[in-house]
Amino acid sequence: MDNTDLAIGLIFLIETTIGVLGNFSLIGHYIILSFTEYEWRSTDFIHKHLIGANVLALLCKGVPQTMASFGRKYFLSDLGCKLLSFLHRVGRGVSIGSICTLSVYQAVTISPRNSRWAELKVKAPKYIFPSIFLCWILQMLVNIIFPIYLTRTSSDKNITDKKEFGYCSSDRHDKMEDSLFGVLLSFPDVLCLGLMLWSSISVVFLLYRHKQRVQHIRRTTASSRTSPEARATKTILLLVSTFVYFYTLSSVFQLVISLFDNPSMILVQFAAVVSLCFPTVSPFLLLATTPRYSRYRRYRRSALQGEGR
Structure with missing residues (x-):
């Protein structure tokens, strides 16, 4: 194992x-x-x-890639290679579908x-569970x-009809066949990407128009503070732009x-390192925008004090 493989293995290990x-x-x-009186949202x-x-x-991409980079390329069976690759693709696809569903919602x-x-707005929460369930089924x-x-990567150095991907390899096919295969696998992702961009642009436009409408009733003393519309716009743009x-x-x-x-x-x-970047970064983006317990506790305490007056 040379220094390059060691460095890449450490990158996979740290990222995972x-x-x-x-x-x-x-x-x-x-x-x-869940142990508080927090009111759960559809999102x-x-x-x-x-x-x-x-x-x-x-787990299905980072762990085997880490082991392969550290010199353990032949630890998987054919079934293990197929199963981990399938689960990684499903997890990646559902991750994309979830972000798309969140943006459209x-x-x-x-x-x-x-x-x-207007009519869909009332029924939107009811469609979340079927949408996510359909996303899992569609990706599978x-x-x-x-x-x-x-197939699993073989230790036989004389194999020339295989394209190696670390711990897995595949047979070489006609370029046209590979292109059609790639289009089929990418179609759901491209569809989700289009819906995500449309919904995000719509959200930004609606928030901007709302900000323009209420701007004249805001006091000039509060102009130095970031408006709720601006914060929401930044959150949406950050999440979607990171994904894109x-x-x-x-x-x-x-x-x-x-x-x-x-x-x-x-x-x-x-390419494998880049494919794991969004699953690595997205939870920290969500942690920065989800409700915090301390903030909810202060809000709840002030509400109870207001009721007691």
Whole structure:
């Protein structure tokens, strides 16, 4: 094992550890809230599935990649290689679908009551569970064909008809067949990306218009404070732009890898590092925007004091 493999293995180890700890911190945050009188929001249900999808993607990709970088490429059987690759794809897809559902739900719920979404706005909370459930089922069905072409990496150096991806490898196919296969696997992700961009732009536009409408009733003394509309806009833009950045970068690397019959292992490993960035970063973005127990406790205490007067 050379220094490059050691450095990449440490990157995988650190990224996986930070990502798993961040997602479990978010789980602990919700467990603490469950012991309070916190009123659960519909978006909390989406967050919980996003956490589960992130952990699945991190463990099923980060752990085997770490072991492969440290020289343990041949520890998986064919079944293990197929199963871990399938679970990683499902977790990645559900993570994308959860962010998409969250963005669309926010766009619908903040729309004006006289808009064309008025009827859907009332029913939106009821559609969250079916949407997330459908996301899990759809990702399982779409990605069920993904592991078919994968096998465990063999120690035989004379194999030339295999494309190696670290701990797994695949048979080489016709470029047209690989392109069609890639389009099929990417279609749900591209659809979610389009919905996410549309809903995020809609949210930003609605918040900006609301800010312009109420700006004349705000006192000039409060102008130095950040308005709720501005904070909400920054949160939405931060979450979506982070996802779009890492997803686009990951897609570019995957496209480049698919064009080579024998891609460089450094390129394959770097693409894997990028694919784990969003599951690693997203829990910390959510922790920064979810309700804090101390803040809720102060709000609850002030409310009780107001009732006692």
